[in-house]
Amino acid sequence: MTTEAPVLPTATPTRGRRFATWLYAYPGAQLRLLLGGPLGWMALVYFGSLFVLLLSAFWAKDAFTGLVVPFDWSLAAFEALLGNEVYRTIAVRTIGIAALVTVTDAIIAFPIAYYMARLASPRLRALLVVAVLMPLWAAYLVKIYAWRTILQGNGPADWLLGFFGLPGPGLDALTNSWLVFSYLWLPYMILPIYAGLERIPNSLLEASADLGARAGMTFRRIVLPLVFPALVAGSIFTFSLTLGDYIVPDLVSDAKFIGNVIYDNSNLGNPPLAAAYALLPIAIMVVYLAVARRLGAFESL
């Protein structure tokens, strides 16, 4: 509360005050003014551009010059996509790794989130939150390059695996992508789970223990269902970020992902194909988000 001079109503109300009174009388107008800005922006900038993207998937490309002719309708892009099974292979591979990364991150995130939420002292907890957030501030590209250094021939990974007599990963293994993705998105999974676990009242867990349940059962029957929406919230990011990424597969492996196809085609002269293929991750994520919302994830974001 500030201690300025009180604003007393004057004999003739100011324009601001008259507007405020009018707004009070018409809450509908107030709502529309509030929503107008954000929704207008979203509609024009975001959904408008998504719509143009959708349209551009149906535009033809001149066969020789490669120039895209806007509004010259053609199904060529879709024919190319459906006719070549490599696009299906790539889609399956991407979705598979995205799911694997999500599960991996959930498993890794849980112990540390639990520690932060329930076992750590308040000071340690604050420190750990900062510690988990910090890697997010390291430039994304640089983290990937650090992993390249680790995974490349004669790098630390080679040296470590050499101890066990195993060959080094090299820079073309698909598992490299899984590893680096899991690393990159881990904080996005830790934080929502931490928030979700924090919200579970201690009394519930104590009651469960009092009633004779062992750790495993308490976990399965009490903790997991309660923290599930938070898990789903975190999974939105791990899944979606993996689904569209092209930089990680480019730099640490030789396998192509959905993002690679979109980026390569938009950059190598086939924007309609890129647009058509982009419809796939959009569809997947819209469905994923709808399911996630059902499961209550949006409250845990």
Place this chain on the structure above:
Amino acid sequence: MRTLRIPALMVVLGLVAAACASPAPSGMLEQLGEGEGELNLIIWPGYAERGEIVEAFDWVTPFEDETGCIVNTTAMTDSNNGVSLMQSGEYDGISASGDATTRLIQGGVVAPVNTALLPNYEDVFEGLKGLPHNTVDGVPYGVPHGRGPNLLVWNTDAVTAPPTTWDVVWEGGGDYEGQISVYDSSIYIADAALHLMATQPDLGIQNPYQLSEEQFAAAIDLLEAQRDNGAQYWGTYTDQITSFTAGDVVVGTTWQFQVNLLQGDGTVSVDATLPEEGSTGWSDTWMIAAEAANPNCMYMWMNHMMSAEANGMATVFFGEAPTSPQACEFAETLSSGHCELTHATDEAYYDQIWYWSTPQEDCADDDDATTCVTQDDWVDAWTTLRGA
């Protein structure tokens, strides 16, 4: 008599004027004006250096100081990337290879060049003027930057017997499984076709860029075998350099540029050669966008890049052949024997180099009966090869 003389004179003058003024091809700059202050270029990496890699090699800052055109560059990964970037309309010029030039010219994306406005053009080697990939009906669509072959590079410690043919990256690659480094672009299919010209002559391949369905399929088979042998694909030259340095790869296809950098660094010992079957290569042209926002700056740049200092410096740095005797002279001061080494005046040498060209449906020949696999199909096939 007097009353007739002046109109007659006018008629004569008019006729003379009409005869002398040849209609300029549309889009050509007529007059050079003031620099616009900015220049946006698409380049091959290493083509516009400002001393960041090696301090002495800077031909951009002197240009900026002299013309006031601040240079912004975007490096392309391959010609398909370059064409796509150029089509966006946001750039003034590009250093295009032969597999980009045709598409750009046909698409009206680049404008013909008025060589009268470029004083340094007359110095350029005659053998580099009027080449089919950058000239249409005698009208030049760009100015040459340099040319060179794609080379076979190997790690001298890992590959003890210096290879002399491309065999080592194809059928002979078994010893180096997973350690072969090849260019990640659809144009590399031509290298497979080139190898087939030597190993499977009954396929009848005349031109590695214009292939029939059957020849194309054979090339793809060869590439699939290479992929299954664990080939590593380099998209940017630094990928290849770090892979060689780390020991991930020991043999592969490269540009002299990477060889120079690796030898300069010295962490691994490499050597490179032009194999006996010949090789693919490139002859690069600076082209100006038809809708260039800064045409004057672009013309100044084109002239600058044909000057002895700039061209000499640039070609020594990258490891390609200079474009004029003056550039050769200057190059000698930076790297003795450079012109000899790059065969700058040796046209016979370049007869065994197949410059990057655009695959065309009509096979780019006069024979109407033949049809060849198109550029789009090349890109599709490459996507399939890499994506599987």
Place this chain on the structure above:
Amino acid sequence: MVESAWVRAGIRIASVVTVAFLYLPLIILAIMAFSPSPLLVWPPTGISFRWVVEAAANSALHRAVINSFLAAIGATGIALVLGTLASFAVQRFAFFGRQTVSFLLVLPIALPGVVTGISLQTTFRTVGIDLGLMTIIVGHATFCVVIVYNNVIARLRRMPRSAEEASADLGADTFVTFRRITLPAMRTALLAGALLAFALSLDEVIVTLFTAGPGTQTIPMWIFTAIQRPTQLPVVNVVALLLLLLSVIPVYVAQRISGGEAAGVAR
């Protein structure tokens, strides 16, 4: 304590391993920043500060820093306004489609960046808008809105309306109440949201690559091009290390003002 000793020990060990895992590449990064070799050679052959010197002298980097900050400030500003407006609308009013608003706002961040990037680029080019700093700001603002929205709405849910009602009873109109009562109470949520949006904008690379013009570079774009030039690789490491060290302060501050509300820290 509810958990058995075994479970607790196990969780502690797992946490330590996870933190080590999180910081491993960052340690490698720090080591390579001072490695004398211009190529990523492992193990490094010594210690050298030449890359720090080069980073300080690099004028392209300076321009990129300025562009990055301008873009981040612009995007954060727009996001603050739009996010706050939207959160007020959703939290204070009941209307048809209320649930859908959060869904719509989260889409730019939930859909892959390459999709947002390519759609914005196609639209700008088709409409004929030149790519440059403004288009970057537009792209960034779009996915930063939801961050501010989440933070503010979480705060609004917990704010009692009694103070506002009292203010109205005392004769203040909507704007005065907002300025004097609501805004100060929301300050920390706005600050937390702004900090996160700022961070996100600074580090964003994929959408930026699609919406930037040829002459405009942000820090991540500079990193992206520098990383493709051999002798610039270690300079990149130095820059990244510096950014990381500098970011300790705002991260700590954001954590403190968010108090216990780790939620709303998504992205």
